[in-house]
Amino acid sequence: MSSIRMKTCAMTAAVAALFLSVPSHAETEPETTDPIVINGGELELPTVAPAPAHLEGVFDQIYSGWLFRDAATQAMQMDDFENPGMIFVDQGIDDWNTVEGKAGKSCASCHEDIESMKGVRAAMPKVNEAGDLWSMEDYINDCRTSRMQAEALEWDSDRMKNLTAAISVQSRGMPMDVAIDGLAEPYWEQGREMYYTRYGQLELACANCHEGHYGDWIRADHLSQGMTNGFPVYRLKQAALVSQHNRFRGCIRDTRGETFDMGSDEFRALELYVASRGNGLPVEGVSVRH
Amino acid sequence: MILDRRDVLAAGAASAVAGILPWAARAQEAEAAKAVDDLIAEFTGGAEVTEGDGITLDAPEIAENGNTVPISVEAEGASEILVLAPGNPVPPVATFTFGELVGKHMASTRIRLAKTQDITAIAKLADGKFVRTARNVKVTIGGCGG
Amino acid sequence: MADNVKPRVRVPKTAKAGEVITIKTLISHQMESGQRKDQDGNVIPRSIINHFSVSFNGTPVLDVKMEPAISTNPYFEFEVAVPESGEFLFTWKDDDGSVYEDRQSIEIS
Numbered sequence: 001m002s003s004i005r006m007k008t009c010a011m012t013a014a015v016a017a018l019f020l021s022v023p024s025h026a027e028t029e030p031e032t033t034d035p036i037v038i039n040g041g042e043l044e045l046p047t048v049a050p051a052p053a054h055l056e057g058v059f060d061q062i063y064s065g066w067l068f069r070d071a072a073t074q075a076m077q078m079d080d081f082e083n084p085g086m087i088f089v090d091q092g093i094d095d096w097n098t099v100e101g102k103a104g105k106s107c108a109s110c111h112e113d114i115e116s117m118k119g120v121r122a123a124m125p126k127v128n129e130a131g132d133l134w135s136m137e138d139y140i141n142d143c144r145t146s147r148m149q150a151e152a153l154e155w156d157s158d159r160m161k162n163l164t165a166a167i168s169v170q171s172r173g174m175p176m177d178v179a180i181d182g183l184a185e186p187y188w189e190q191g192r193e194m195y196y197t198r199y200g201q202l203e204l205a206c207a208n209c210h211e212g213h214y215g216d217w218i219r220a221d222h223l224s225q226g227m228t229n230g231f232p233v234y235r236l237k238q239a240a241l242v243s244q245h246n247r248f249r250g251c252i253r254d255t256r257g258e259t260f261d262m263g264s265d266e267f268r269a270l271e272l273y274v275a276s277r278g279n280g281l282p283v284e285g286v287s288v289r290h
Numbered sequence: 291m292i293l294d295r296r297d298v299l300a301a302g303a304a305s306a307v308a309g310i311l312p313w314a315a316r317a318q319e320a321e322a323a324k325a326v327d328d329l330i331a332e333f334t335g336g337a338e339v340t341e342g343d344g345i346t347l348d349a350p351e352i353a354e355n356g357n358t359v360p361i362s363v364e365a366e367g368a369s370e371i372l373v374l375a376p377g378n379p380v381p382p383v384a385t386f387t388f389g390e391l392v393g394k395h396m397a398s399t400r401i402r403l404a405k406t407q408d409i410t411a412i413a414k415l416a417d418g419k420f421v422r423t424a425r426n427v428k429v430t431i432g433g434c435g436g
Numbered sequence: 437m438a439d440n441v442k443p444r445v446r447v448p449k450t451a452k453a454g455e456v457i458t459i460k461t462l463i464s465h466q467m468e469s470g471q472r473k474d475q476d477g478n479v480i481p482r483s484i485i486n487h488f489s490v491s492f493n494g495t496p497v498l499d500v501k502m503e504p505a506i507s508t509n510p511y512f513e514f515e516v517a518v519p520e521s522g523e524f525l526f527t528w529k530d531d532d533g534s535v536y537e538d539r540q541s542i543e544i545s
Contacts, residue, residue, distance in 0.1 A: 081462065087442055089465070219430075379504055391519070393515030397500070399507075401505050403505075
């Protein structure tokens with residue numbers, strides 16, 4: 001009896017150690033790093049890239065979250081028809097072309113075909129002319145309120161997610177390349193600070209899971225490196241598009257912590273820092289995760 | 291649905307320790323089994339159903355998320371295929387009726403599973419006979435809020 | 437009519453006579469199962485697409501009776517032997533009485 005109890009204690013201690021410390025080499029590398037072949041070869045998205053310079057000593061390689069999913073979920077992203085996120089891209093394109101607001105304009109009135117948005121997603125979030133860090137949602141709402149004279153959309157509303165999805169898809173395959181220097185630097189520093197700050201009763205920082213334990217089990221699931229190049233994602237659990245800030249909110253909530261609001265300055269800064277960790281991975285939006 | 295699954299898994303774990311099913315769970319399972327038998331009888335009109343040959347049911351062994359589980363059924367020459375998820379609060383999933391222009395008598399869709407269970411498919415074949423098959427799908431608890 | 441219901445259908449543009457083609461369909465729909473509760477603990481009433489059917493030049497191809505266990509944004513894949521040029525008609529029926537339709541033509545070469 002006592003030997004069993006001792007064993008149990010030792011195991012509990014080991015489990016606790018896994019969660020409370022950040023061993024430098026606890027991560028598990030993906031077995032393969034095959035590209036995501038879309039529509040039978042129309043487009044190939046690499047799933048691995050050399051880590052950006054600012055991650056020197058942290059990661060050698062950065063990986064798409066797609067590698068950490070099971071075959072059925074992976075397959076859904078490999079065909080634009082089977083990818084349920086694409087219906088919302090269609091809805092976003094419809095919205096792009098719909099006139100709304102007192103100015104009698106649609107997005108297309110100024111920007112013409114949505115293909116003109118190619119490259120936008122790869123550089124988001126980005127410091128605007130006034131020196132503020134803006135997410136794509138901010139740019140969309142600025143156009144809506146100032147140029148279209150329409151109401152701003154809620155950050156996590158279906159219409160907003162449909163639009164960000166439709167705009168993201170235009171950059172699919174382009175490497176993520178957010179600016180982190182110059183005016184962006186203080187925001188990036190703020191985001192970096194948050195990434196390594198332990199939140200909640202579980203006292204977990206982003207890094208505890210996504211840097212120290214990617215590839216490892218978390219309950220019946222595998223952790224990824226927490227890259228954001230696939231956002232907005234179609235998440236099978238919600239059977240809906242999920243925005244980056246919603247995912248951040250969920251992660252902090254899961255630490256049993258008070259979370260920040262979607263569309264808060266804190267999450268914009270975190271969005272920039274996390275995006276910069278994925279600089280070099282292709283825009284996958286709209287990806288499929290579970 | 292998610293709470294349901296957790297409850298069931300928790301109950302399963304408890305019963306594994308105790309070695310028996312708690313009576314409430316046993317009664318519930320008996321009721322579900324009866325409901326499934328009734329549904330099959332309704333589909334077959336009470337005719338005999340044989341196990342196995344002539345029908346295939348594809349589904350993942352482990353579903354990452356019970357909300358979207360891809361499945362596929364096929365039965366050569368079948369006029370109808372009934373799919374049941376006996377472990378769901380509402381066991382019927384879909385009934386496929388094939389017309390004359392169908393290429394293969396197959397269909398794929400995505401379904402919800404409340405918990406780990408044996409999905410069941412019953413086909414009415416061209417000769418009017420019925421065959422059934424089942425496939426176990428383990429529904430896991432996801433990592434983050436899953 | 438439920439909000440934002442939009443069908444997507446993939447049918448090849450051309451085929452050979454008698455060729456077996458694969459058709460995929462997807463429609464955006466919440467498929468509210470009737471099993472969920474809202475924040476106040478009240479059951480959210482069932483609201484699903486309960487029926488999907490496909491015909492080709494008026495001849496039935498596939499008919500599906502759908503239950504709440506079909507996932508949000510229902511997806512179907514099936515195969516059809518196409519005898520001649522013509523038009524597919526896809527029909528989804530909603531609990532609320534709405535009917536959503538899509539038509540796709542195919543040329544036989």
